[in-house]
Amino acid sequence: MILVGLTGSIGMGKSTTAAMFREAGVPVYDADAAVHDLYDVGGAAVGPVGEAFPGAVSDGRVDREALRQAVLGKPEALKRLNAIVHPLVGRDRSGFFEQATAAGADMVVLDIPLLFETGGHANMDAVVVVSAPADMQRERVLARPGMSPERLDAILAQQMADTEKRARAHFVVDTSKGLEPARAQVAEIIAAMRDPQRRPSRDRSAG
Numbered sequence: 514m515i516l517v518g519l520t521g522s523i524g525m526g527k528s529t530t531a532a533m534f535r536e537a538g539v540p541v542y543d544a545d546a547a548v549h550d551l552y553d554v555g556g557a558a559v560g561p562v563g564e565a566f567p568g569a570v571s572d573g574r575v576d577r578e579a580l581r582q583a584v585l586g587k588p589e590a591l592k593r594l595n596a597i598v599h600p601l602v603g604r605d606r607s608g609f610f611e612q613a614t615a616a617g618a619d620m621v622v623l624d625i626p627l628l629f630e631t632g633g634h635a636n637m638d639a640v641v642v643v644s645a646p647a648d649m650q651r652e653r654v655l656a657r658p659g660m661s662p663e664r665l666d667a668i669l670a671q672q673m674a675d676t677e678k679r680a681r682a683h684f685v686v687d688t689s690k691g692l693e694p695a696r697a698q699v700a701e702i703i704a705a706m707r708d709p710q711r712r713p714s715r716d717r718s719a720g
């Protein structure tokens with residue numbers, strides 16, 4: 514099975530691009546959605562996160578904003594959180610692979626926001642980075658409810674720079690030109706990955 518990693522900084526249009534892969538018939542694993550389920554009522558992460566970060570759980574679910582405040586700018590706290598969450602996401606992802614295999618899929622997309630930052634790119638056959646100009650990115654993100662320039666800057670500080678992601682990508686989807694050009698780029702990526710003569714070397718993103 515061909516593994517395609519999909520990533521991109523906040524506000525670049527990654528979720529919309531992921532939906533385009535789904536529309537084209539490629540199964541997509543959404544790591545953010547998996548974490549959301551783990552943090553919700555009854556989720557497997559609620560208990561461990563509550564023990565590790567007092568005050569981060571309320572009404573039976575993880576308060577994502579309280580948790581964000583508990584780890585923001587604190588590498589050791591973030592490492593502790595990742596040690597809880599990553600194994601749980603891994604189990605969930607295994608179930609996704611089983612379903613995709615049973616459905617006869619020849620390719621899957623793993624939508625992972627911090628793909629490079631966590632080293633997950635090393636396991637992919639190719640990496641797709643979703644990108645847009647920095648001014649468009651800021652405009653998109655600052656239009657979201659509750660977002661501020663300070664919060665955006667703090668989020669970006671935890672993410673690899675877009676220029677570096679683009680340099681390490683096998684493919685870049687530019688979302689600044691609109692939906693149809695982006696959809697055409699996605700179709701071209703799928704076609705290239707299914708053609709052994711056009712499929713890129715995995716080495717590009719390894720640096």
